[in-house]
Amino acid sequence: MKRNKGVASFLIVIMVISMLFTGCSGEKQEETISKSSKDSKKLVVWTFTDEVKKMIEDYYLKDNPDLGYQVEIVIVPNEQYQSKIDPALQAGKDAPDIFAIEAGYAKKYLNSEVTMPLKDLGIEDSDLDDVMTYVKDAARDSNGLLKGISWQACPGAFFYRRSLAEKYFGFSDPKKIQELVSDFPTLLETARKLKEASNDEVKMLAGIGETSQIFFANRKDGWVVDNKLIIDPIIDEYLEISKALEEEGLTAQSDQWSEGWYAGMSGNNIFGYVLPTWGLHYVLKENAENKETNTTTAGDWGMVQGPGAYFWGGTWLVVRQGTQMKEEAKDLLTYLTLDEGFLEKWAKDTGDLMSNQVVVDTIKDTYTEPFLDGQNHYAEFAEMAKQVDASILTGYDLDIQNLLSEEVTAYSKGEKDKDTAIKDFKENVKNLFPDLEVNE
Amino acid sequence: MNDTDKKIFLNIKKIIVYVVSISLSILSILPFWIMLMNATRSTTAIQQSISLLPSTFLRSNWEALTGKGFNAIRGFMNSSIIAFGATFLSIYFSTLTAYGLTTYEFKGKKIIFGFIIGIIMIPTQLNLIGFYQFMLKLGLTNSYIPLIIPAIASPSTVFFMRQYLVANMPFEIIESGRIDGAGEFRIFNTMTLPIMKPAIATMSIFSIVGSWNNFLTPLTLLTNEKKYTLPLMIQMLKGDIYKTEYGGIYLGISLTILPLLLIYFSLSKYIIRGVAMGGVKG
């Protein structure tokens, strides 16, 4: 008898739970069948950092308290972003109304049917006259049709530690530091000096991945032209510089985004980082504090151009073709990217470089950044942004560059010779994108 | 002489056996212990060393974890819904199928049983692409239906239940039930199920654990973060949002494995017996 009771109660518990579940799923099913209609008054935004979330929650929603609908923000880490958003876009269910795309793969979405041309939203090219050219170029599809906007521009720089510069070079003035890193051979020389002067305690860079964006940005052609993989001659220099850095022990051997890479920002063992605009406020500032020792490197940083002009990343916002929330999406998109009031506030609060030239011009001359010991990075970034050329972007960039970096690592660590590395790189590209033409 | 030699030899062998067994036991526990302890330690300390003693950073780790959007309770609920839903269906319908196969004589019975044995060997993960595309067409990505309903057809559970039924078939009870005028389903629900209790307990645990740990299927089907199961949330912890918060990461992992540890240690008797019966393998 007792036994039976036990089983009965066990089954009842499971039954109740599964009933709850079937109840839920029943509702969900209806939702998919009748699609939009009643309760779908929800604007869904997908993004890969918490930046957009902050912008919406702390600015947009505060400025628009009576929206009459919910804004749901879904954050998926960059690493899985594409493999998560693609099925959602393809299914059209639980899909975002607005989603963020990054320079490394923006074209993949822009050149597809899943994104809506801005003019279908009622945003004309003339509305974007104040937006920097490269920011617009990056958001056009293959026919030149504008499909997205970004609030930011992302030229890149080299950030270095002033105290370390003072200690080992005897000066920390940006102009003089720039001379030490003006091109890669010079940077290599400086790295050697630094290693010697610091008794191998301070490394020039965190790892060999650091230089990659500069090389990538200075290619002449995109990774894929006319459906063909193009390996720019500059990649050769990239391989050689990486090998030299690695073999001579000039880096802290930490990959980008790894623990050691972050730790160096609050420690004293890494001289500088190659980072763009967002890297300053989103990465450096956030990781400058060492919680254990209660010390911070804030105020000890300086900024120079480094070995070459480049841009890195950047978040564009696009509207999904087929959204039921067109007007609402347009309203949010316009606010986040074209509303000068918001852009100015955001720029002042974060130090992020805006894509809107008018806003940039208003604030650039009065800006001082305490994190950079009072340096006006804004004016400098604004200059750098003018040199950016987005014409080499393709939808394959992020994937291809990830594949290349594996080979660069293997080559610099002496695991492979150069020919093998290049051969394997081609093989891997061909594997991921069988439709591309890859020269043997 | 020979006898004492043998005794000494046996004792030495015994010592070796215990040393090996205890070492392996430690090897089993240590990683979990490290994870649980790390959940209470500071990120810097975690990066520098292993500690077997707790520290005092539980609260700040909790803040780091939840501050970046890790909703452990939601993940726990999601995983529970799927694990319990799938388990209930799998157990109930597998028992039903096994009962049908043992109690009744009908045409094609042997073929069906042979078929069920045959499909035990089919690796479910190889369906992945077809399954995914099919669900995409049905609009069932991001739904729990594809994660729960297919559990109704669990060939290995059917096999296990059948083996148990063959040995413990309550024919007299079924007969007496029929004489009392009870319907066949009623007999199954009220008389057979209770007798199956030990087998149900064993297979439930395996099913819950298997479903709880399932990674690939939810990884491909669930795109909305709010529907993520705990293993998917662990993968999120690995992403760049958390990279600097090791204390938080370990707390998140600890939260996901604690329920498993509790279930395991409280029901280990059934589990070990189940494994011994050659039922399932992890």
Next chain:
Amino acid sequence: MKKKATFNYSRYGYYFVAPFIIIFVIFQLYPIVYTLNLSITDLTGWATEYKYVGLQNFIRLFQSKLFIQSLKNTVIIWGVNFIPQLGIALLLAAWFTDIRMKVKGQGIFKVLFYLPGIITAASIAVLFSSLFRFPDGVINNILVSAGILETPFEFFRSKTATRLLVSFIQFWMFYGSTMIMLIAAILGINPALYEAAMIDGASNKKIFFSITLPLIKPIMLYILVTSLIGGMQMFDIPFLITNRSGSGSPDNAITTVAIFIYNQAFTGGRNFNIASAASVILLGIIIIGSRILFRIFKEE
């Protein structure tokens, strides 16, 4: 009075078996057929329509260095895990069932040995990838400060080390269940056989090799086949243990077939067609592999 004797129960057989069959057909059989179908199409990327391309995807796969590599990786990682797994499990099973030794605390040992098998693989992978990090992971710190290593070792740049780590985790997770199954099988052997052997003065070793081992062959076959199936589908640990999930780094050393399939379908050009073809090949390998194992065990 009803005529009980002629009451036909057979239709209940169909009722009771029906849910299983229906769900199986919809959620497993149809997807398998669908996978087979996709394997001969050109479905990739955003496309929803496809046309048939014959065996082109299969030809491509057999020419693909990476696919062949992923097959090799899978077999290597599985083999390196399975052989010691079976060895240790057999040894432990022999010890624990040794009547002369009477090992105490077996219950606890079994519970502890099986423990790793129930824990979410994702969490284990995260733990290991952090412990073995370079240059400042805990293991490196310990090895260097203990003087075992002079400089930190980059575990995840060494193909051998990375594969070994994955194999080790697989071993660690599953040797417990293998051992428990073997013990059950050994205990199922008729004790009279052992008694007779002991009266004959046979040594432990002799008893093990001439009585125990031959009689637990069926369960060994079962273990081997299930392990093979599981091993060929290995995904979670190698997917999560690298710095960038699924990259198979270093140099695709731990790209298993399942990871290859996942990457084809969900990253890059999203080649559902090639992923499907790879699934079909893997399915074929598993079926043939199991067949061969059955053969070998039957013939001996």
